[in-house]
Amino acid sequence: MNQTIVRTQGLTKQYGHHRAVSRISMHVRKGAVYGLIGRNGAGKTTFLKMLAGLASPSSGEIEIFGLRGKELANVRSRIGCLIEAPGIYGNLSAYDNLDLKCRFFGIHKKGYIEEILKIVGLSDTGKKKTKHFSLGMKQRLGIGLALVGEPDLLLLDEPINGLDPQGIVEIRDTILKLNKEKNMTIVISSHILEELSKIATDYGIIHHGELIEEITREELMERCGERIEIATGVPEQIVPILDRLGIQQYQIVDSGHVWVFEKMDRSAWLNRELIRAGADIRELKVCSEKLENYYLNLTGGAGHAEYH
Numbered sequence: 001m002n003q004t005i006v007r008t009q010g011l012t013k014q015y016g017h018h019r020a021v022s023r024i025s026m027h028v029r030k031g032a033v034y035g036l037i038g039r040n041g042a043g044k045t046t047f048l049k050m051l052a053g054l055a056s057p058s059s060g061e062i063e064i065f066g067l068r069g070k071e072l073a074n075v076r077s078r079i080g081c082l083i084e085a086p087g088i089y090g091n092l093s094a095y096d097n098l099d100l101k102c103r104f105f106g107i108h109k110k111g112y113i114e115e116i117l118k119i120v121g122l123s124d125t126g127k128k129k130t131k132h133f134s135l136g137m138k139q140r141l142g143i144g145l146a147l148v149g150e151p152d153l154l155l156l157d158e159p160i161n162g163l164d165p166q167g168i169v170e171i172r173d174t175i176l177k178l179n180k181e182k183n184m185t186i187v188i189s190s191h192i193l194e195e196l197s198k199i200a201t202d203y204g205i206i207h208h209g210e211l212i213e214e215i216t217r218e219e220l221m222e223r224c225g226e227r228i229e230i231a232t233g234v235p236e237q238i239v240p241i242l243d244r245l246g247i248q249q250y251q252i253v254d255s256g257h258v259w260v261f262e263k264m265d266r267s268a269w270l271n272r273e274l275i276r277a278g279a280d281i282r283e284l285k286v287c288s289e290k291l292e293n294y295y296l297n298l299t300g301g302a303g304h305a306e307y308h
């Protein structure tokens with residue numbers, strides 16, 4: 001089941017003296033939504049361009065669907081991509097834009113374009129010229145264009161960049177639908193980490209052109225460390241109660257919070273016992289560190305949130 005669909009080995013891209021991508025060895029599982037995280041200029045776009053065949057590597061290997069080199073070049077239509085701004089003709093409708101691409105691909109199936117319009121939620125745009133579309137609609141059309149040819153792998157570079165919350169939800173739904181219903185493997189780069197954490201099953205963290213970590217959602221959850229956060233007016237008051245309850249792994253974080261690192265599945269019991277013992281409990285919840293914090297810690301970027 002855990003078939004690797006994309007594998008790179010030491011992938012490097014050099015622009016003059018500048019190394020945009022440095023020895024990246026990445027693995028994307030079939031059926032994954034692989035989130036590519038990195039600051040502005042980290043090398044995400046360059047990396048995706050190489051996967052898509054739009055930029056040639058300076059060195060290293062790319063293997064997709066188990067194929068390399070010429071063999072891979074022959075099946076490029078199995079890879080759909082939306083990298084940088086989608087190439088859309090503003091004077092044409094969504095339908096006509098898709099029709100052009102279908103002709104280019106030699107696809108003349110009845111109902112084909114309608115199906116794509118439905119998937120990306122643009123069925124009701126009729127003859128409306130795309131230059132009058134919102135940014136979100138244009139992005140969705142960009143994804144629609146990438147879907148022509150029914151790719152097995154979809155590469156999306158910052159597809160939610162600049163979108164309003166509604167647009168973000170629509171793109172998220174579209175991505176999840178493609179992943180679940182069409183079993184499409186998707187690699188998506190984004191600087192909106194919170195958003196990425198809602199859809200990604202795996203993450204690759206790129207920093208200064210290097211892949212510094214590959215991690216599954218499960219591993220991330222484990223490493224982010226679940227804990228019970230107790231908000232209280234008097235943390236010192238809680239300590240003897242925790243001792244009495246046999247809880248040893250806890251920490252007074254500040255003058256209003258205590259974190260407990262055990263009995264995660266017994267938070268309701270803990271709440272009851274603390275209140276019964278007369279503690280001043282304002283809130284008690286099970287939390288984990290956010291992806292954003294994890295990323296900032298990993299890249300030494302804590303203290304400033306400019307990670308896109």
Ligand SMILES: Nc1ncnc2c1ncn2[C@@H]1O[C@H](COP(=O)(O)OP(=O)(O)OP(=O)(O)O)[C@@H](O)[C@H]1O
Pocket residue numbers: 015018019020038039040041042043044045046047308
């Ligand atoms: N064609 C090019 N010629 C020279 N340098 C380039 C070229 N394309 C990218 N670079 C440089 O390579 C580095 C990585 O750029 P890239 O666009 O891949 O980063 P990114 O992580 O996608 O960032 P962003 O989110 O800003 O697109 C940057 O320093 C960039 O200036």
